Amino acid sequence: MIAENLKKVQERINAVDAKNQVTLIAVSKTKPASDLQQAINAGQHHFGENYLQEALDKIKALKNQNLIWHFIGPIQSNKTKQITENFSWAHSIDRLKIAKRLNDQRPSELGKLNVLLQVNIDNEITKSGVSVDEIEDLITHFENFQNISLRGFMCIPNPENNEQSFNKMAKIMQKYSNLDTLSMGMSSDLELAIKNGATFVRIGSDIFGKRA
Numbered sequence: 001m002i003a004e005n006l007k008k009v010q011e012r013i014n015a016v017d018a019k020n021q022v023t024l025i026a027v028s029k030t031k032p033a034s035d036l037q038q039a040i041n042a043g044q045h046h047f048g049e050n051y052l053q054e055a056l057d058k059i060k061a062l063k064n065q066n067l068i069w070h071f072i073g074p075i076q077s078n079k080t081k082q083i084t085e086n087f088s089w090a091h092s093i094d095r096l097k098i099a100k101r102l103n104d105q106r107p108s109e110l111g112k113l114n115v116l117l118q119v120n121i122d123n124e125i126t127k128s129g130v131s132v133d134e135i136e137d138l139i140t141h142f143e144n145f146q147n148i149s150l151r152g153f154m155c156i157p158n159p160e161n162n163e164q165s166f167n168k169m170a171k172i173m174q175k176y177s178n179l180d181t182l183s184m185g186m187s188s189d190l191e192l193a194i195k196n197g198a199t200f201v202r203i204g205s206d207i208f209g210k211r212a
């Protein structure tokens with residue numbers, strides 16, 4: 001079932017006329033390690049998790065399988081140490097303080113942690129992320145960090161205007177030639193996101209089924 005779903009999602013991705021290479025992140029929050037193992041057996045390597053404790057349990061249970069773990073949930077200060085010690089990517093940086101902690105706590109033998117700035121692209125009060133106006137200033141500070149690498153942006157647009165918002169994100173991306181990663185698109189809108197330059201799509205329910 002999971003293997004079949006993965007195949008269908010990959011076919012949807014392949015069917016879009018993309019300008020960039022697109023990598024599928026299987027978003028496995030709330031799902032047991034046995035579900036992830038099914039996806040791994042079907043060739044999946046990238047996994048996205050939102051909640052630290054359950055993520056750490058799965059990382060441990062599934063070790064030595066060359067997996068790439070992405071932290072995609074909100075990041076509180078008291079979680080930065082374990083995130084930077086256990087993940088390859090953090091998509092949800094919304095404050096400089098969090099970036100600094102991830103940088104300072106990153107074990108040097110792991111190399112750099114890849115990070116994305118989460119952008120509150122529609123300025124919704126209910127969503128986290130930096131506002132579009134803050135991006136330019138914030139980015140200049142990342143030059144000072146030796147152990148994290150700012151690769152690009154992540155956004156979760158309001159579904160009512162996702163096409164415009166993906167496009168807005170793509171235009172912002174064009175201003176920064178040193179950035180190469182755009183994390184956007186979920187189960188319901190991955191095609192639109194890819195058309196607008198997404199390089200990571202984050203797909204949960206269409207792979208693992210509905211969450212409780």
Ligand SMILES: *Cc1c(COP(=O)(O)O)cnc(C)c1O
Binds near residue numbers: 029073156
């Ligand atoms: C849960 C989640 C997803 C996956 O959403 P689906 O609609 O299940 O594909 C993607 N990104 C983030 C940040 C999420 O929290």
